[in-house]
Amino acid sequence: MSLTEDQRAEIAAHAQDTQPTRRPTVPALETLLYQPLEVLDHGFLRVIDYMGDDAAIVQAARVSYGRGTRKVSEDAGLIRYLMRHRHSSPFEMCEIKFHVKLPIFIARQWIRHRMASVNEYSARYSILDREFYLPAPEHMAVQSEVNRQGRGDVLAPQQAAEVLDILRDDAMRTYRDYERMLDADQGFGLARELARINLTLNTYTQWYWKTDLHNLMHFLALRIDPHAQYEIRVYAEEMLKILHAWVPQTAAAFEEYRRGAVTFSATMLSVLRRMLAGEVVEQPASGLSRREWDEMMATLKG
Amino acid sequence: MSLTEDQRAEIAAHAQDTQPTRRPTVPALETLLYQPLEVLDHGFLRVIDYMGDDAAIVQAARVSYGRGTRKVSEDAGLIRYLMRHRHSSPFEMCEIKFHVKLPIFIARQWIRHRMASVNEYSARYSILDREFYLPAPEHMAVQSEVNRQGRGDVLAPQQAAEVLDILRDDAMRTYRDYERMLDADQGFGLARELARINLTLNTYTQWYWKTDLHNLMHFLALRIDPHAQYEIRVYAEEMLKILHAWVPQTAAAFEEYRRGAVTFSATMLSVLRRMLAGEVVEQPASGLSRREWDEMMATLKG
Amino acid sequence: MSLTEDQRAEIAAHAQDTQPTRRPTVPALETLLYQPLEVLDHGFLRVIDYMGDDAAIVQAARVSYGRGTRKVSEDAGLIRYLMRHRHSSPFEMCEIKFHVKLPIFIARQWIRHRMASVNEYSARYSILDREFYLPAPEHMAVQSEVNRQGRGDVLAPQQAAEVLDILRDDAMRTYRDYERMLDADQGFGLARELARINLTLNTYTQWYWKTDLHNLMHFLALRIDPHAQYEIRVYAEEMLKILHAWVPQTAAAFEEYRRGAVTFSATMLSVLRRMLAGEVVEQPASGLSRREWDEMMATLKG
Amino acid sequence: MSLTEDQRAEIAAHAQDTQPTRRPTVPALETLLYQPLEVLDHGFLRVIDYMGDDAAIVQAARVSYGRGTRKVSEDAGLIRYLMRHRHSSPFEMCEIKFHVKLPIFIARQWIRHRMASVNEYSARYSILDREFYLPAPEHMAVQSEVNRQGRGDVLAPQQAAEVLDILRDDAMRTYRDYERMLDADQGFGLARELARINLTLNTYTQWYWKTDLHNLMHFLALRIDPHAQYEIRVYAEEMLKILHAWVPQTAAAFEEYRRGAVTFSATMLSVLRRMLAGEVVEQPASGLSRREWDEMMATLKG
Known part of the structure; x- marks a missing residue:
């Protein structure tokens, strides 16, 4: 990462400024605010702002007048329920904004996520730095x-x-x-x-990028996957840590029902039923292609 | 407006809670937070949360490292420039969340604005109150x-x-x-x-509704218009007051370049040029329909 | 369904008109075009227009110059691959437009699908018919x-x-x-x-509703579910039949990888592995709640 | 433009295939289908598919049972009305799909239009041609x-x-x-x-890009502007010709109410009123900045 002295000073000045607010606040994320997290050789990820917390999801799901939270266990249960049943709208009630420095070829993958807002450094207007991945x-x-x-x-x-x-x-x-x-x-x-x-x-660019919690998790589910290109996956990994700091109950539900979950096709499900009934199933008679069979067996072995 | 004692107590308890934050904060909006603003006979509008301020727009437009603001006059100038040239993406960097109680026939107009998130009170799950407009x-x-x-x-x-x-x-x-x-x-x-x-x-429903500043202004431009149905316009009027409290520079630019602005068609522009050149133009030779002519003349008279 | 003589005549006149086109055409859907399919007591669903077919998905996925199709089996395999790996963008390349008559309480559920375009009959402008569900x-x-x-x-x-x-x-x-x-x-x-x-x-309204194939399948996945309200599910069931007529390879992949598929959480997967290894797992030691356990067992029994 | 013999043959084979359809058809656009229109030194634009025509806009706006069109003049009048009052939803009822070959730096500007679907040639999967702008x-x-x-x-x-x-x-x-x-x-x-x-x-890439008529016009309004970068403007100019071939009434209304129209701010409007009342207004007393004043005067001169 290559921040100039001026940039570091700007960040530090900004970060020190504290104000009282009546809005929901997440201390664990407050300490991360504005700090550049290094990614790749010159890139970074900084949380610039956020809106909402785990309780805000519960509050919106219940359309409540006050904070809307009950016991911690009940709230966590509701969040798990929403995640499990793919009720995505309450998760849209939280929002996060990042400042990201990233190579252009990664920016081109990233921008495919349309449910987000972006302001990119303009190379029509300004001169790009001599930094490349x-x-x-x-x-x-x-x-x-x-x-x-x-x-x-x-x-x-x-x-x-x-x-x-x-x-x-x-x-x-x-x-x-x-x-x-x-x-x-x-x-x-x-x-x-x-x-x-x-x-x-491979030249670096940078942008402000803002999305809601639902779309952030969609981004993470796709980009943290081992099939994602390494250079975008490392950004997703930093964002996942931020997710845990920001909304710990939601992050736990995400790990359980999205990241760690597995989907079996209709045919895979019928194979599974036969196996559990004690039948020895082999690929040729499974109804699955060789590739799907291998994937399924790998999943079941863990 | 018909809040129960319990609801008032819930709101009050929520509103008193103050935390320190390093995020941008708008004192004028903080004082409005959570308070129900009465609309129609039983409806209300409450600001539940917000993200960003005028400076956040400037910061994103400049992709800056710190607050990114310079002199107040320079920032205001940039915001006016962005509004005038319809550079909408920096305005997407601010977000606001409302709790709204409104009659169902208005909810049906409101929901047509798709660039927003909504969680509505579910009448499949709960019983609606005996309140109608x-x-x-x-x-x-x-x-x-x-x-x-x-x-x-x-x-x-x-x-x-x-x-x-x-x-x-x-x-x-x-x-x-x-x-x-x-x-x-x-x-x-x-x-x-x-x-x-x-x-x-005319039965009342309620929802949490969240959108970004760009889409909020789009909503306002359409719904504050005299042609909008009265019962949605009164909500828009309350929201416009909130806009002024939240982002005063943006609100001023909105009044100048959107709400108070007027668009002339190609033919209207040619009529205007002839008039300014001293020609006496009348409708039949204007190229405009009677209705467009009348609208144009009404606009020019003010 | 209660179409007037005039409406039937209008539909018939429209339906007879045939033109040559160089665009992809689906004969099985052409015969359904414009015909009202009855839903509920007075509702209907009519396909008004469509764009693309199974081959158009393949063509876009390959960014090809011509039709882009190879052998039927290869194309079907690619479509299955795209569906399985949730590569949604090629499915967005097909589009369908419906004319729907439906009760207002169902319209309110339906409109929550934001990735669609809609023009509703205006009760500000016109008088609604005396028809209720x-x-x-x-x-x-x-x-x-x-x-x-x-x-x-x-x-x-x-x-x-x-x-x-x-x-x-x-x-x-x-x-x-x-x-x-x-x-x-x-x-x-x-x-x-x-x-x-x-x-x-329960008063009926009507609208033109247009969406792309990806979002149509998302609608179907949610609304054909047994937990969806009966009165919207019957519309989804008619739309599923249309899906099979329009894009049979995509519809087959949808049945295999979406409608007939099942997702197991991380904990469920570990239970599954223990069961396949011969262990007798019971709910208390499974790590699953009673409700999740019951759901899992029901799924495995079929 | 540098199409190989194989590519030309593929296009030609595809283009000859004609089928009967009961859908709305636009002969002027049919003749353009699939043909590559040259843009820049190696780029092109091809219309791959379309859905709807001018009458489909009218039909949706009226939520009609048949074609829904009346006299040509009445239909054109409705389209002008919709355009003038920014009733955008009926224009969303038409859809168009392009195959575009374009330099990467232009693709990066183009993709900022989020209300569209895109499938790009993958340089993770395939090798890019040796073509650069x-x-x-x-x-x-x-x-x-x-x-x-x-x-x-x-x-x-x-x-x-x-x-x-x-x-x-x-x-x-x-x-x-x-x-x-x-x-x-x-x-x-x-x-x-x-x-x-x-x-x-400046390396060329290519993609399938699909959007609706409303968003196409939004793209055109921004990209055909003299302030747009030349290299994207030339694509927009070809698309504008296609717009005229496809939906001539809509295109005429677009020229009148969008492309040829001008928006005056609240202050500009007050200056205009003073000028029309015979007052000699000069910049210092106008309330406008020097830049805005110059723009206004240039607009009024034409």
Whole structure:
């Protein structure tokens, strides 16, 4: 992460300022507010603001006049019930806002989540910093042979070093040319909206991104998955920690009913019933494809 | 408004609780928090929570590290610029949550605004209160002859009284029958989800409703309009006051560039140019229909 | 269903008109186009237009230049893959538009699906027909004791008849008063937007409703569920038939991976593993609540 | 534009296939279906499918049983009325689907329109073609001094040629390195999801993009504006032609009430009234900023 002294000072000044409020407040999240959590080589994630807590979900579900909470166990039970039955609207009653610094190729995946608001740093208006993502050697891997959109074995150290050199050299050269095209004195004074097209997709950008708790969990469910690209998964992992700090009862229900849950198809369910009845079922007679069969067996083994 | 003692006590208990926060806080809105603002005969509007302030809009628009604000005049200028050029995304960075009690026929108009989250009191699960909207005599009017979906002259006092009797009698009778169908001992013990179908559309319901500042202003622009039905306009008018308390710079820009602004069509613009050049333009040679011409002239007279 | 002669003639005239098109066309759905399918006592569902077919999903998923389809089995396999892995965006590439006549209390549930477009018949502008939903005796049931928002046993015939009388009388009386309030000569000439507030929630309304295939399946998954209210479930059942006519491969995948599928929580999965390993697990030591345990056992029994 | 022979053959085969349909059909748009319209140096726009026509808007607005159209003049009048009063829901009843090939930096602007569905060619799964956008000399301009996010004067021919060399060389080099990193035999066999991060932002991508008519016009209103970046404006211009072919009455109303219309703020309106009353108003006493005053005067001059 590469914050300037000025940026650190700005953050610190902002973070010290405390006011009284009558709104629901989460002390565990307050201590995290504004602090940049490092992600990748130059990226970060900062919680900028939030609205609501576990009790606000209960309050909305009950359409109550006051806080609407009863005993902790009853509230947790209601939250579990809502999560289990996919009653999503009470979870929409909480909101969170992040400041994120991330490589452009990850921003392009992230923005596909439409149920969110975003303000991105404008490269038509401003000049991007000379920062680009370079994968650590342990994350440089060959194309997977089983998964057409995934990674296989890690590169040998020598090869990783060579790839790294290519990535770094190309990023540095295209950035140098970007600067030269922009430079009104020594270069060409080219419009920023044009010069930026020369930058590589690993260049960092940043944005304010705001979503509600329901859509945050949808983002997490998809992006924390082992099939998600590593470079977005690491952001999701930081966000999951924030989820636990912010709404611990909801986060526990999310782990139980979403992240740790498994869905079996109609055919899988019939296989399961036969197995529990003591039948020895094998793939050819299961009605499942080889791939689905393997997935199901892997799930049942754990 | 008909809050029970219990409800008032719940609200009061909730409202007294103050916590320190590092989040942006708006003292003028804090004092309004949780208080029911009366609307119509039994309805209300309560602000339950909010996120962000004028500075948060500026901060997001600048993608800044700290509060991101400069001089008050510069910030106000940026907010005016954003509003004028319909850069809506920074306004999405603020959020507000209401508890609203409103007649069902108004709830049906309100829910058409899809960019919001809602949790409504469930009449499948609970029993609705015996409260229904009865218009005040000064709002009982005949069908407009010029506006196919509006009101014309107010009814004569005697007629208004008769209409009121009809509305009250029908609402009371259908509610009494609702209770009787529900009653497991003296009545039929009918399922709540069925019994409620007997209620009239002026029965009150309530919900938690949350939206962002951009969509709130869109709601206001449509619902504060003189063509909006009176019974939803009165809610919008309360919300506009809340807008001014919450984000005064944004509210001022909204008044200037949205509520007080006027849009002229291409043909109207050409008429305007001819008039400013000193030409005496009359409707037949204007290219405008009689109705558009009249609207334009009315706008120019003010 | 109560279509007038004029309405039937309008529909027939529209339905006969055939044009050549180069767009994807589904003969099985073409024959259903415009025909009103009866639902409840006066309601209907009509398919008005559609866009895309099974092949259009494949084509979008492959971002292909032509039809993009290969062998039928390969296309079906891709559709199953997309459904199984919840890749929803290709299913958004198909669209369907309905004309629906439905009671207002059902319209209020339906409209909660925000990812759709709707144009409703305006009771501010026009006069509603004298049609209201009266449940058949076999659907009149007492409040469920186990499910706080559901129905239990059916009413005895005599009781059902009495409830029916109440519902009919109240609907007829409020409608008669609605007409009287509206009548400019013999009544009060009251504005339509006010008079309608006297109508009961079982009054029929109608709308054009359009959504994409992904959101249609989300609607179906929720509304075809046994826990959905009967009066919306019957609409969903008709829509499911339409789904099978329109996109048979997608519909088959929907049955396999959504409607017939089951989700086990993290704890349920661990119980399952213990059972498959031969252990005799009982509820107290399962980690599951009594209710979740019962649900799981019911699912495993089928 | 650089379609391969195979791609041209696929398109041609698809385009010849004609079927009868009972759905609304627009002959002028049918002839355009599937044909790639060239945009920029390698991009294109193809209409893949559509749903509805001008009459479908009228039909939905009237919630009619048949086609719902009356005289052409009455229908056009209703469409103008809906556009003028921003009744957007009937326009949502029409839908259009495009296949677009466009540079990544433009895709990043385009995707900000959230009310649309998109399936993009996946560079995690497939290899991108060696195609990148190189601006024509007449579009290479220096940074504007008045507009912080726009272009000023065009570069001198010699300078434009130098910039072009830089852009081409960098794009070619990074693409060559992309290929080398991917190559399992001669290179490194790097995972596709990683290798692609080396590509520049002017690399072409492609997607299927579908939206409704209301949101299409919102896209057009923003992107056809002279302040939009040239490289997205040229796509919008092609789409506007398609709009006129598809829904001519709607397109005419769009030109009159959106594209050719102008909005004056509350203060501008008061200035206008003073001017029409014969007063000579000058900027200092107008209440407008210098910038707003200049804009207003420019608008009034035309």
